[in-house]
Amino acid sequence: MNKSNLWSLRLGFSSKQATEIEKIGFEKFLKQSFATTFDKKLPQFLEDDPKTLAELRELRQSIKNADSEAQKKILKKQIRNSFELKKWWLDKMRNDAHPLREKMVCFWHNHFVATSQKVKVNYWVYQHNMVLREHAFGNFKELTKKIIKTNAMVRYLDNVDNKKGNYNENLSRELLELFTLGIGNYSETDIKEGAKALAGLNLGADEAIYRRLIEDNSSKTYFGQTGDFKADDLVDIIFEQPKIPYLITRKILKWFVYDTPSDDLVHYYGDYFRKVNFEIEPLLTKIFTEEYAKENAGSKIKDPLVFMLQMMDELHIETVENTLIAFFLKQQGMDLFNQTNVKGWDGGNSWLTSQIYLQRNNTSDLLCNGRNISRKSFNKIPEDGETPEISIEKISVKVAFDTKGTNKKIISDLANRLFFQVDENTQKDMENLLKYDFDATNENANNAVLRLFNYITKTPEYQLI
Amino acid sequence: MNRRNFLSLTGTYTGGLLLLPDFLHAFGSQNNLVVGEQCLVFIQLNGGNDGLNTFIPYENPLYYDLRTKIALSKEAVIGKNKGMAFHPALKDFAQMQQNGDLTILQNVGYPEPNRSHFRSQEIWQTATDSNKYLNEGWLGRYLDLQCKEHQPTAGINLDSIDNLALKGIEPNAITVKDPNRFKVKNDKEETVKLSDNPQLDFVRKIANSVSEGSDDIQKALAKSTSETSYPKTGLSKNLEWISRLIKGNLNSKVYYTSLGGFDTHDNQLGIHERKLTELNDALFSFYQDLKKAQLLQNVTVVVFSEFGRRVKDNGNGTDHGTAAPMFIIGGNNKGTILGKNPNLSDLDNGDLKHEIDFRSVYATLLKEKMTFDATKIGINNALVNGLF
Numbered sequence: 001m002n003k004s005n006l007w008s009l010r011l012g013f014s015s016k017q018a019t020e021i022e023k024i025g026f027e028k029f030l031k032q033s034f035a036t037t038f039d040k041k042l043p044q045f046l047e048d049d050p051k052t053l054a055e056l057r058e059l060r061q062s063i064k065n066a067d068s069e070a071q072k073k074i075l076k077k078q079i080r081n082s083f084e085l086k087k088w089w090l091d092k093m094r095n096d097a098h099p100l101r102e103k104m105v106c107f108w109h110n111h112f113v114a115t116s117q118k119v120k121v122n123y124w125v126y127q128h129n130m131v132l133r134e135h136a137f138g139n140f141k142e143l144t145k146k147i148i149k150t151n152a153m154v155r156y157l158d159n160v161d162n163k164k165g166n167y168n169e170n171l172s173r174e175l176l177e178l179f180t181l182g183i184g185n186y187s188e189t190d191i192k193e194g195a196k197a198l199a200g201l202n203l204g205a206d207e208a209i210y211r212r213l214i215e216d217n218s219s220k221t222y223f224g225q226t227g228d229f230k231a232d233d234l235v236d237i238i239f240e241q242p243k244i245p246y247l248i249t250r251k252i253l254k255w256f257v258y259d260t261p262s263d264d265l266v267h268y269y270g271d272y273f274r275k276v277n278f279e280i281e282p283l284l285t286k287i288f289t290e291e292y293a294k295e296n297a298g299s300k301i302k303d304p305l306v307f308m309l310q311m312m313d314e315l316h317i318e319t320v321e322n323t324l325i326a327f328f329l330k331q332q333g334m335d336l337f338n339q340t341n342v343k344g345w346d347g348g349n350s351w352l353t354s355q356i357y358l359q360r361n362n363t364s365d366l367l368c369n370g371r372n373i374s375r376k377s378f379n380k381i382p383e384d385g386e387t388p389e390i391s392i393e394k395i396s397v398k399v400a401f402d403t404k405g406t407n408k409k410i411i412s413d414l415a416n417r418l419f420f421q422v423d424e425n426t427q428k429d430m431e432n433l434l435k436y437d438f439d440a441t442n443e444n445a446n447n448a449v450l451r452l453f454n455y456i457t458k459t460p461e462y463q464l465i
Numbered sequence: 466m467n468r469r470n471f472l473s474l475t476g477t478y479t480g481g482l483l484l485l486p487d488f489l490h491a492f493g494s495q496n497n498l499v500v501g502e503q504c505l506v507f508i509q510l511n512g513g514n515d516g517l518n519t520f521i522p523y524e525n526p527l528y529y530d531l532r533t534k535i536a537l538s539k540e541a542v543i544g545k546n547k548g549m550a551f552h553p554a555l556k557d558f559a560q561m562q563q564n565g566d567l568t569i570l571q572n573v574g575y576p577e578p579n580r581s582h583f584r585s586q587e588i589w590q591t592a593t594d595s596n597k598y599l600n601e602g603w604l605g606r607y608l609d610l611q612c613k614e615h616q617p618t619a620g621i622n623l624d625s626i627d628n629l630a631l632k633g634i635e636p637n638a639i640t641v642k643d644p645n646r647f648k649v650k651n652d653k654e655e656t657v658k659l660s661d662n663p664q665l666d667f668v669r670k671i672a673n674s675v676s677e678g679s680d681d682i683q684k685a686l687a688k689s690t691s692e693t694s695y696p697k698t699g700l701s702k703n704l705e706w707i708s709r710l711i712k713g714n715l716n717s718k719v720y721y722t723s724l725g726g727f728d729t730h731d732n733q734l735g736i737h738e739r740k741l742t743e744l745n746d747a748l749f750s751f752y753q754d755l756k757k758a759q760l761l762q763n764v765t766v767v768v769f770s771e772f773g774r775r776v777k778d779n780g781n782g783t784d785h786g787t788a789a790p791m792f793i794i795g796g797n798n799k800g801t802i803l804g805k806n807p808n809l810s811d812l813d814n815g816d817l818k819h820e821i822d823f824r825s826v827y828a829t830l831l832k833e834k835m836t837f838d839a840t841k842i843g844i845n846n847a848l849v850n851g852l853f
Contacts, residue, residue, distance in 0.1 A: 444598035460668040
């Protein structure tokens with residue numbers, strides 16, 4: 001596989017940036033990726049959504065007073081907006097010239113999980129997502145501080161129920177177990193004491209705030225240190241612990257390069273991460289530039305997001321709605337804003353089961369046939385004895401190929417773009433699909449190359465990057 | 466099973482539906498003396514099989530004049546019949562014909578023939594005019610109309626790549642790479658290593674069970690055994706596999722498989738003999754197997770290639786040509802020879818002129834065996850008389 005294609009996929013979601021990487025070089029492309037800004041404007045669909053606690057109370061009241069029809073309407077709008085949020089995000093992923101920021105937001109989104117199903121307030125989920133965007137390349141410690149004080153997080157991990165004398169340890173536990181140190185690197189006492197420090201951290205106007213009446217101002221002992229600690233103090237103490245860089249470094253390596261990174265590599269990059277005071281950008285720069293130099297393609301199973309967006313890009317599909325992509329992702333076990341639990345998507349081998357693989361193949365079949373993956377196409381089932389009506393939404397699809405090339409040239413171009421390796425059998429199959437006397441100038445050539453592409457996308461090799 | 470399940474991931478249990486093959490509703494009204502499910506088995510000879518050295522006009526002096534290097538002698542050919550005879554490697558073809566189970570259609574081709582393997586196969590698989598393009602295959606189009614709902618096993622393709630002939634709007638056909646993979650599904654899997662790359666190893670193992678309809682195939686396999694011993698070749702394995710699926714009542718309408726290596730530009734005599742031997746031995750085992758199971762009348766085997774080869778030889782081989790014989794075995798065919806013997810004196814740029822359009826054969830197969838009107842899928846050619 002061309003390095004530019006490989007790293008376009010790794011730093012983004014498709015091969016879209018490969019040409020640019022080739023043109024300006026990898027280092028420069030990386031620098032540009034880090035230097036991107038992002039849109040801070042509130043998306044339109046959220047303008048009318050309740051934002052402050054007062055507005056939320058108002059909404060709750062109005063639901064209470066409304067008749068059942070009106071209630072349904074209000075709830076429907078909330079659900080629709082949670083879908084709008086996915087579309088809004090997918091739009092960024094699909095269209096950013098430098099998708100690394102969104103790739104990183106998605107990483108953090110799966111690290112600091114707070115699902116819209118539980119948080120329920122779309123605006124808070126949006127805010128949480130914006131914090132991730134703002135700090136995507138920033139400082140891990142600062143981000144941690146910031147994120148546990150989002151309304152989304154305090155609700156998601158039940159800190160709204162964490163009150164002096166009646167503690168809820170959920171946020172305190174996950175802060176250690178999943179967000180920072182990882183299991184085995186803290187004690188149950190630390191969790192209990194942490195919960196005390198977090199008690200009273202509750203929903204606020206813009207972010208979570210300590211509520212005077214339910215906070216615990218007693219002295220706590222956390223990792224051997226004693227004081228009247230609050231959320232920020234906990235994070236400071238956690239980041240003094242020797243094991244702090246490794247969990248996150250391992251996850252970053254897993255997200256970008258290897259399903260199973262070696263311990264040595266994790267320690268190597270992790271130690272550097274500590275050295276640069278948990279600044280994310282230098283860590284990413286180091287990882288990307290050093291891994292770029294290695295031959296390590298084929299170390300990771302594609303997640304559904306990359307599978308789908310790459311497919312869209314390769315087939316030059318513009319018309320497919322983000323709604324359908326979001327729906328596909330859900331079916332593939334990568335529902336945005338809705339991980340099944342606080343651990344997030346496991347990634348690696350768990351991305352693929354035979355069912356999921358089959359669905360990937362079916363999706364490829366449909367799209368390569370120029371058919372939309374919409375549900376509309378199979379809404380109508382014919383009555384007994386009737387000839388089935390085949391109503392389909394046609395979309396225009398085409399795969400880029402060298403129209404002056406021989407079959408071998410076209411095959412190797414596609415292989416270099418799509419395959420991390422090609423073994424003898426695969427090569428044979430491809431040359432069977434596109435025989436030596438294949439004429440690339442023929443008016444039907446595009447369909448033949450589509451069949452080749454379709455074949456490629458269904459191979460095990462294609463599932464890896 | 467219908468397509469709605471596609472996005473709901475609930476999708477691969479098709480067993481119940483296949484027990485009641487309501488997609489075959491056309492068969493209720495079928496006026497056929499033969500009882501039982503009919504199916505078609507296609508064997509595509511890839512590369513352009515040399516028809517003139519397969520079914521040989523051994524009494525035509527022009528044959529010997531034009532093929533100085535590769536002609537087969539009168540003494541060598543077998544199963545002589547009306548001036549035609551088989552390549553010696555096809556001894557069991559001669560036997561099947563004697564049994565009345567094999568019909569040879571002579572000079573099958575199409576107007577304005579294309580001599581590119583790639584394009585000519587496309588034409589055979591889509592059944593279009595040679596200047597028209599379709600993205601769905603002829604069998605795929607047939608299954609689209611014949612299957613009430615999406616039936617993943619209505620067509621079975623035994624190959625490592627999908628076959629255009631079976632491609633339709635709905636995925637009514639599946640491609641099965643390795644017959645064995647269905648058998649080993651549950652044992653061994655953990656210990657077998659399919660790649661040194663652990664990620665790839667993992668995905669390959671999953672890939673082995675990724676197939677709609679794999680449960681039905683397993684069931685059909687479990688119900689049948691192989692009593693005939695087949696030779697150890699790729700084609701034999703595929704045919705043995707097809708036979709077991711038929712015997713196991715899979716109820717697929719169409720089976721498709723292929724044999725490569727017929728592009729004999731050089732060293733034709735040796736290569737062609739090996740290939741025809743492989744074809745003969747595999748096909749005859751299949752034939753005997755079906756006969757023993759008393760299923761031959763329900764199974765129609767069709768052997769064809771994308772084109773024949775140039776009449777005049779070129780060195781020790783032949784160039785791409787046009788019309789060639791097509792073979793039909795079983796399915797209660799008349800066991801005859803249809804069409805005139807190849808006319809070697811009236812050639813088109815050195816190639817045979819076709820006499821029977823392959824689409825007429827397709828239309829006849831659909832009409833006689835599937836009770837289906839081929840005009841519905843855009844095949845308007847006249848039927849071939851006297852085939853069944």
